[in-house]
Amino acid sequence: MIRHHPSEELLLAYAGGAADEASSLIVAVHMAYCETCRIRSAQLEAIGGTLLQDLAPAPLASDALERTLSRLDQAAPFERRPRAMARDGTPDVLRPYIGGDLSTVRWRRMGPELAYVPLFRRGPVAARLLRGAPGAQSGPHSHHGLEYTLVLQGGFRDVTGSYGPGDLQVMEGDMHHNPIADPGEDCINLAVTTGRLKFERWAQKIVAPFFGF
């Protein structure tokens, strides 16, 4: 049961096409778990379709149709990718970013309980996988910019609530939290940050930049 969904604003940015790749990935992976948001997104796309339909047509070059018709024979039908089948609970939409299954990614250790995998970075925006052992704490921190955390496996809780697979947490600016992984299994999250994290413990302040946080 999904309890924490993307905001209307984030979903609209995704459906409308203004969202950057990292926040689009967060929304798309959330929707792999959440049919409610697929429907919300389809509704927003229908608004886009209606707006497109009602735009005043911009005239094309006089030979545009003819040129396109002449290309049809070379245009192979689009084949849907065969489903990789999420045996280990990896959404297909995430696979290209992590190079396969969650169970086979190469984790980098950050201390005894935490590990991460950098996925990509565009300017100040970074996407990574984070893994915490049961009961692990990230250490209290706030943020420069936004932090999106989407649970892929296990769960965590903090002052804002508790989060399980498919749940999305959005923390902004000066909101402080200290997430703790649930007992039982490792907690694996997809995390996107739009600025550096501000750790409160001096040891973490010193090491965080070395790990790209």
Added chain:
Amino acid sequence: MTAGAREMNAALARVALDRDRAAFAALFTHFAPRVKAYLLRLGAPSALAEDLAQEALLNLWRKAHLFDPAKASAATWLFTIARNLRIDAIRREKRPELDPEDFLPPDTRDADERLALADDEDCLRAALKDLPADQIQVVELAFFADKPHSQIAQELGIPLGTVKSRLRLAMGRLKRAMGGAA
């Protein structure tokens, strides 16, 4: 659904089933100039907008067999094709796109929530026309400006909170028109 929209959906079905070129030409004539207008609104140079509009219709030809008229109208489907092409070609980013089959656990959603979206487009159009001008403006910018809300607010010279509340009001009305509870 309007007669025109029904006609477009039918043409798309003929492309999917029979690779019908006349049906494709009808779709092209109707939609390619609108896709070009969409790309121009988003700031694409004219030559690129022209190329991408043709490319979008070529994608329609290649993907017609994947179109599901129960989930969207032809216009909405083409909007998603044009949106993704633009992100790819102009912003040079990928858009992580969910495959309809890529769905993990069984959801606990109400069956009632599943909407026949394509049938609601008339109500949606009527609701759009009924919106106050300041709400239409922010809705259009959400789709036709590649910008976050904060930047939209700055350019309109109004507070961010106002942009958000106008959008919230507009979205509430549009969704009620579609019969959605979300």
